[in-house]
Amino acid sequence: MKKRHITVLLLLYFFLSSFFGWAQSALYLDESQPVEVRVKDALSRMTIEEKVALCHAQSKFSSKGVPRLGIPDVWSSDGSHGVSDEKLWDEWNSAQWTNDSCTAFPALTCLAATFNPKIARLYGTSIGEEARYRNKTMLLGPGVNIYRTPLNGRNFEYMGEDPFLASRMVVPYVQGVQSNGVAACVKHFALNNQEIARGEINVNVSDRALHEIYLPAFKAAVQEGNVWSIMGAYNKIWGLHCCHNDILLNQILKNDWKFDGVVVSDWGGVHNTDEAVNGGLDIEMGTYTNGLTTQGHFPFSSYYLADPFLKGIKSGRYEMSKLDDKAGRILRMIFRTTMGANRPYGRFVSPEHSDAARKTAQEGIVLLKNEKQFLPIPEGRYKKIAVIGENAVKSLIVGGGSTSLKAAYEISPLQGLKNKYGESNILYSMGYASGRPLYGAEEPSRLNLDSLQNAAIETARQADIVLFVGGLNKNYFQDCESGDRRSLSLPFGQDKLIEEIQKVNHNVAVVLLSGNAVLMPWLNKTKAVVQGWYLGSEAGNALADIISGEANPSGKLPISFPRKLEDAGAHAFDQLCYPGDGNNVYYKEDILVGYRWYDTKKIPVLFPFGYGLSYTTFQYGKPAVSSKTITAADSLEVTVSIKNTGKVAGKEVVQLYVSDETSSLPRPVKELKGFEKISLEPGEEKTVRFTLTKEDLSYYDDIKKEWIAEPGKFKIMIGASASDIRGTVDFNLK
Template sequence: MTLEEKAALCHAQSKFSSKGVPRLGIPDVWSADGSHGVSDEKLWDEWSGAQWTNDSCTAFPALTCLAATFNPDISRLYGKSIGEEALYRNKTMLLGPGVNIYRTPLNGRNFEYMGEDPFLASRMVVPYIQGVQSNGVAACVKHFALNNQEISRGEINVNISERALHEIYLPAFKAAVQEGNVWSIMGAYNKIWGVHCCHNDLLLNKILKNDWKFDGVVVSDWGGVHNTDQAVNGGLDIEMGTYTNGLTTQGHFPFSSYYLADPFLKGIKSGEYEISKLDDKAARILRMILRTTMSVNRPFGRFVSPEHSLAARQIAEEGVVLLKNDKQFLPITQGKYKKIAVIGENATRSLILGGGSTSLKAAYEISPLQGLKNKYGENHILYSMGYASGRPLYGAEEPSKLNIDSLQNAALAVARDADVVLFIGGLNKNYYQDCESGDRKSLSLPFGQDKLIQAIQRVNKNVAVILLSGNAVSMPWLDKVPAVVQGWYLGSEAGNALADIISGEVNPSGKLPISFPKKLEDVGAHAFDKLSYPGDGVSVYYKEDILVGYRWYDTKNIPVLFPFGYGLSYTTFQYGKPVISSKSITPSDSLVIKIPIKNTGKVVGKETVQLYINDEKSSLSRPVKELKGFKKVSLGPGEEKTVSFTLKKEDLSYYDDKENKWVAEPGKFNIMIGASATDIRGREDFILK
């Protein structure tokens, strides 16, 4: 290959492609925004859709929903299904999944990620990657690393301890590389310790490529490259979207002017840059092409198939979380009520559109209202909008022109006349809701929903609140309503999945991958000053350190609205006493823990058994508990199964940032078996020699 051919591999040639080597029959690299579905085709150098007629995909649930399944088998199904759609569209690389940790419930992109716990995200990302790549399509895990807010995302400099970096924010990426063997990784927009992540020598060269032995391709986020020297030497392989802010084009520039284009080539020829840098980048890109579009083992894809619709529905059903259910208010079986009022804009609004790069052109979308009509019959459903969100605009939130009082009065009239009310609200992927490039402004429900729910409850006590969102919200009305369901963004099959749960045809089994705080000030990132979040526009300081999510609430003894790992069922489960294989182990031993679980109710159900550990005494302070195992088990009425876990030295270790290594200190460890982070059903302890 010529120098020119090798350099051409390293930068974009269109909005979503980079060059191959036509002379040698090496194809171009084509990527697509992914995670929840394969995005539509774009114009050559625009963000606008190309208006093809054959690029409408299956929309899968958001990754918060996938994380809520606590089911690695479902994650593999997800990856395999979306990978088949990407393969059918002849994509080299699917730009997902995202595994940035949920640090604050205000982060606009939390819905794209896998929750607040590094162990959960690690266990769920690996099968997703394996599923995608079984199709000969490269998964591209993002955003590496610390892209935990959208405010000032392009320039904010994250200041964090090495311990928090390694214990909380890197494990899912490490698992993606070392266990998932991911073929590509996308850099983040932000800086860490003063250097942008897309060409950060510490992150990309030392940690990713040297320590973890990553042999794939590092791709920049679109517009995430700022400097030729750093791009050449800082570990980046393919530069995409330069001169854009990630969402809009700021004028037109030739691709030859990219930092890794003519300036790189000129520097190679002048001797400013080592040719070994170019050869390493080219070799990595060629390796990815050989693993994907040039692989002789690449199967055939399929697109918007019945199997994919079934997968999307199954993922959605396993991820829905039942938060409250007083006196078995749910399920609402068919024929139980004559008049069911459905109130709320999210019952009809598309939740596949919006949100930034996850916005999809879906072949179809079953709305919650349609799903409920299909389930209960049109003549039993009364619908009223109740509130209105307005039109989504880039960088702004345009209020609705509809009269709020009129909408509310109409909804109350419908509620007053109904036997039961299903309020379907939440967030909606508008700007400042769950949306790229802008964080939420508060923990509250927007558009007057809190006031509306309280007003509905005064005219009809039989209210179930169904929240569709990717983030936690406050619930000032919680003690007044008998049932609450957390539904996430559920994709093409949203309505069918929700109707199956509400009717009882499917027993809910999702568990929260995030904690729901009572108020924003209770969150670790918000417990300090503005420098902790959102920063001063230049820098942000992670002052809560390793205490993220339940680690913070438990250690600081702060009560939450709903804890991590929490989720109810239409049946009940009895936990037996945990039994451990030994009371004392050496660092080379494994410890086996077994717990009998019995379904003591009357319907089939699935329970996620969680294992947390506590280090009773350590040189560095540690959280009260850390998740180190989970198993989802399906049980028929009266059925009992034994769930087993295996703990190794790595599960007992913390990162010592003075020694720059993982340490498992000798001493006493406590095992806690729970149905959530705060619902501990059994305990045991052992000594690590």
């Protein structure tokens, strides 16, 4: 009996010794080891089959880890604006969990409108905490595609028309998300600027426009934000799909920019095994779907980077180094996230996240018009306030495609106004009705639209003041993935309704909730206009804060509002410029996107880029430069004083534009190269400082394939918007 016990103990000793010896030698498990050491060690232990399994989906939103080695699966979640609810294993439908209702943050157009990188960091940190709490490896956002046309259905997901603004806002967002051990996934790389024919359209764009307009925000996310993953786009460039495009992914992203993270396909964006293997893709997701719906069941083993890839490796068709590079990148992301050292626990739907959502909304709301200080409306000023419009009660956190959220709560504009002014002081009438969204279409409303309009007009007649809450609504062909808008006008008869209301009540303020510019034929007769974007869970509270004056509006437009659609650069040519012929689209406006186009072509706009009013006023001093002559090796300091000359505290966004007056190549009249948001008490004055470098003065020469800072005369323009320049100063570059 004793000998048996001794034998058992000896076996146990040798087993444990062997186990702990193995564990000790398993460097990939040791969080104290450098990530590259862990990656190399893990790769040495994996079979070919295990490496290939990393490279393709195993469910709608996950790909495999290495269970044998204790390496976890990769779990991703939709949502630049919140963490999406859990989905069924291989369906887009909700899994109907009861514990996955998130905080809805404002859409990224609103975040861009804050012109505040500190808010971007708060936003990224907050949404990263929610993703971490849900144990996500990768958050599929933010989006930084440039606002080329006001018809693009996904513009509300992006950060406006200016590459400098998008670059400065995406970096802190990425850093905030990744501080929680969750990989941000910047999308859609690149040139996903329309939804029409998005899966097939080949974008024809100059190298100069590509590098100056459409790539800078991605480059900043990689080189400054150190983003851990990037999502490819559906469209083509140079005749190749972006999700496996050698020039875009290998040469530019991985070689030139030194990106060491993971390239993941957009769902259904992969089309060919050879190109997927050799074209720079690392993880293939959603194949045999159109990005939103399942087109028949298709085994994951049949994905282009699944069995066909494995067969090609074993036959010698594909180099083993291609597989090791992909697997290594995926492991690197896993070791930075779910197997990272000191990964925090996150938190979910917390009071702090509600505060972050509300602050973002407050700072992003833009006051476009305020005749004779019509706003703010202090409590008690009016006995009867009419709130009219479907958007005052319609949920605007659902719809829109992949950004649709299952939120823990949503304060509607109507509820927020009732909370602020008292329920008895608010009269509500719907006024208009949108239809029920169907995939790729919209079923017209069954409500009687004439009756709705008549009731709204009567409600307006009885009120002291009217707050019309309208705009777009994330239905198909409004602001929604998979379909562009069909018109720049407000839908559902809103323009006519506003004009009829103005006939019976002259005290009308219009609140627009949208992610795109709209026409305003009723503008001259409207006392105030507020651009509210899609504001998330705290929408009603934030709007009520601004309207009541509890918060002073400080948002600035990240997009230009044209007077008519044909004024926009993408619409100034022919159908080949937008939306293309189904096969090709040609960016004929080239580098002149947004305000660059309107300024250079001297086309007046309804509201310019960078524009936004306040309840106070600001006085700009004369700008000064540290030197009148610099070399390319120098930096230039620009200073300007700003004073609050009003009676209330406020925030102003001081904008710096650069004009190259002696360039040998055509350049825009001016380009944004600096902005600073400052807070000032009444009577307070501050000095704002900007630093310009060679990069801020350069253009991309697509003949030489390099950035050029050309000697000559430059002008610094300090403004409150692209069209409101308060001071200029010249300098020379030697």
